[in-house]
Amino acid sequence: DVKVTQSSRYLVKRTGEKVFLECVQDMDHENMFWYRQDPGLGLRLIYFSYDVKMKEKGDIPEGYSVSREKKERFSLILESASTNQTSMYLCASSRNNEKLFFGSGTQLSVL
Amino acid sequence: RKEVEQDPGPFNVPEGATVAFNCTYSNSASQSFFWYRQDCRKEPKLLMSVYSSGNEDGRFTAQLNRASQYISLLIRDSKLSDSATYLCVLRDYKLSFGAGTTVTVRA
Numbered sequence: 001d002v003k004v005t006q007s008s009r010y011l012v013k014r015t016g017e018k019v020f021l022e023c024v025q026d027m028d029h030e031n032m033f034w035y036r037q038d039p040g041l042g043l044r045l046i047y048f049s050y051d052v053k054m055k056e057k058g059d060i061p062e063g064y065s066v067s068r069e070k071k072e073r074f075s076l077i078l079e080s081a082s083t084n085q086t087s088m089y090l091c092a093s094s095r096n097n098e099k100l101f102f103g104s105g106t107q108l109s110v111l
Numbered sequence: 112r113k114e115v116e117q118d119p120g121p122f123n124v125p126e127g128a129t130v131a132f133n134c135t136y137s138n139s140a141s142q143s144f145f146w147y148r149q150d151c152r153k154e155p156k157l158l159m160s161v162y163s164s165g166n167e168d169g170r171f172t173a174q175l176n177r178a179s180q181y182i183s184l185l186i187r188d189s190k191l192s193d194s195a196t197y198l199c200v201l202r203d204y205k206l207s208f209g210a211g212t213t214v215t216v217r218a
Contacts, residue, residue, distance in 0.1 A: 035208075040119065042198065042210035043155070058205065090154060099145070100206065102154035 003027075006091050006103035013110050019078040021106050023091030029101075031094045032074035034058075034066065036087040037105075043090065049074055081110045114138055117199050117209040124189050124216055131185040132212045134199030143202040144175055144182050148195045149211065155198055158184075189216045 007022035025032065031050055035043040035058075045058030047066040055066050063085060067075045074093075078085055086109050092100040117134045124130045144161035159166065161173040161182050172185040186193055194216045199209035 033206075040210055042115075042117075043208035045205060045207075048205065097143075097202075099157040100147075100155075102156070104154050 004091055004093055004101050004103040006089075006106050008106050009104065011106055011108045013078075013081050013108065015082060015110060017078075017081050017110075019081050019108070019110075021076040021078075021089055021091075021108070023074045023076070023093075023103055024072050025074075025093040025101070026072065027093070027101075028071065029093035029095055030071075031096065032068065033092045033094075033100070034064075034074065034076045035090045035092065036060070037090055038087050046076065081108075083110050086110045114207045115199055115201055115209040117212045119210060119212060121213040121215050124214070126189055126191060126216055126218055128189050128216075129185065129187050130189055130214055131183060132197070132214075133181045133183045134209050134212075135179075135181045136199075136201050136207075137180070138201065138203060138207075139177075139180065140203050141201040141207075144173075145200040145202075146171075146173060146182075146184050147198040147200055147208075149198055150195050155208075158197070186214070189214075191216050191218060 004025045033048040034046040049068045065077045089106045091103040146158040147155040148158040149155040159168045165174045170187045174183045196211040196213045198211045201207045
């Protein structure tokens with residue numbers, strides 16, 4: 001069974017801190033995605049990657065960056081966390097044009 | 112206008128009832144359509160794909176209307192375990208998610 005693992009289930013950070021959210025998948029999927037989910041807004045795509053060292057901006061990339069140095073790992077970076085980045089962050093992976101497999105999410109609170 | 116719009120609900124229905132809801136989309140170039148299910152505090156999981164001719168998976172029926180740009184999901188003989196949020200998802204070069212429709216099935 002596919003496993004997408006996010007490093008933390010809950011995270012509390014202070015405004016201005018640099019935050020790293022890690023995601024690892026074990027099924028050799030080409031595609032990896034970072035979403036955030038907020039009440040009433042659904043899932044919004046932050047960044048995605050179709051291959052190692054490749055990245056594409058999603059719908060809301062401002063304030064975020066990503067890194068994909070290895071196929072199995074896709075990291076989301078908040079360079080300087082702000083309170084409006086408090087959210088549930090979901091990582092997902094897939095083969096091309098196939099269904100998404102999600103990690104269990106990281107609930108980030110920025111104080 | 113949002114790319115994908117859903118009635119947030121909640122739809123509160125008794126066990127055994129039929130419940131149906133729609134999702135409208137604005138991008139006519141959308142190629143593929145899906146319903147995902149998300150339980151409270153859990154990650155979304157694929158429920159079913161939606162095909163042009165309509166398709167069933169047990170008690171679940173999905174329909175696509177390209178002319179009017181909406182997809183629908185119908186749940187027959189509702190079970191308590193059907194209580195969840197149902198996310199409408201579209202694919203063109205990326206996946207776009209609706210905000211979800213919450214269904215609560217009561218005993």
